[in-house]
Amino acid sequence: MTPLSLPDEVRQSGQSYLQLTDEAVPGLVKGLYLHGSLAYGDFRPGRSDIDFLAVLSERPSGKAVDALREVFAELRSRHPRPYFDGLHVTHADLAGSPYDCPDVPCVQEWDFRPAGHFGRNPVTWHELAERAVTVRGPRLTADDVWRDRTALRTYSHANLDEYWKPKLDELRAGQEWVHDGPAGRGEWVTEWFVLGVARLHHLLATDRLTSKTGAGHHALTAFGERRQPIVHEALRIREGAAASAYEGEPIARLRDTIEFAATAIEEGRRLGP
Template structure:
């Protein structure tokens, strides 16, 4: 069962998942590993999601996948937050590159996909390889999980170009709506964009993975001082600390403008670093 050293809501959700999955398909889930913010010591109750990889005893048949989805739906009904986001693979899938992994059962923000690719990427594989939290099954050691630093850099570079650039264009197109909308949504977008892009810049600049918090701290020193207010605002939102800086409190549109400007700058800076 989950370690007592984990945050209570993580122990609760992971334990409930294992119980529900075992009832639905006994013997199917032979390994459960957590990665993401928990492994960086950067988990934030009320803001962080739980990132998991379940290792299955074999490739499940369709009716078994359906029962697995029902087990996750049960977990979501009883414990809606934090999200329990992850994927279900075999041990053989982890020994090769994610590109060779077939579509698998996965879930993100309680949207279950019987066959999908949520989380099937080099970041997940590398986080497992660098030190996943083991809740069931043997610890993952050298050779158990594929890792290739060149492929990780190429993936991160492509992610800036193919995901974050289009996402930024959508944010820019809806700038006025976001600024005039609910404060919580606008703040969430600032945290997501600023720290998400900063994580990729950190990887391309240093060759190391980091958490969202680590990415924010990197951005405070990697970029000019003019960007510190919006980076500190993103960190403040993530940490759930206090109120916004006076400028953002009285002018929510300024937060959106500064978010857009920072993200545009950081994407281009990351792309210049090359894959």
């Protein structure tokens, strides 16, 4: 994917970000790269966020960090959605392990942090190394970005235990908050859990990264017929299709979401790092 072929809302947000940063701190942003759903051709308007990594000419000072905060305040006013989520690193940071990278300016859902670790992980580094969408700067090569498949698998395996299992426990304990309401929160929960956990299982089973949609197609064959209805439902929600096999049955959808997530987490843990 090239900048010219990006969805309009992505291109506009990226152009505004570069314009604002160039005006606020000239020469600071040397490279802007997109990853996540965009890199897989799986960006869904109205559902996907924009995942970015900016390569800076130097570690920003206090004034430059304050300027970046103002940049994101203005960017939010111009383009409130999709979120423009990411982090700011140096070329040396990207060439080394994300675990060696210090806390850096980052933003998640317009929450700007002068020094944080959002997005600083092996998945981000590997996505950039393998399929970054270049908006500004030279195309990234194998020599530019750190990669370590063992570290990627270890991180993904730990993510099942440290992130998704506690989230599943919360889901089981608070089922009332996922019933459908005006915002269709129950649908969002199914898409998020089923495809999110399936992505990690896919990585551990195949040693390859994939998109949420790719993970759903993997899950259709990896978990047998019994789990296919909830996987089809998660894919339907992501694709924005109208007809649902769970129409009027939010409790059944929630039950199947919980059962799928529990199964996928356990099977992913058995695959090992």
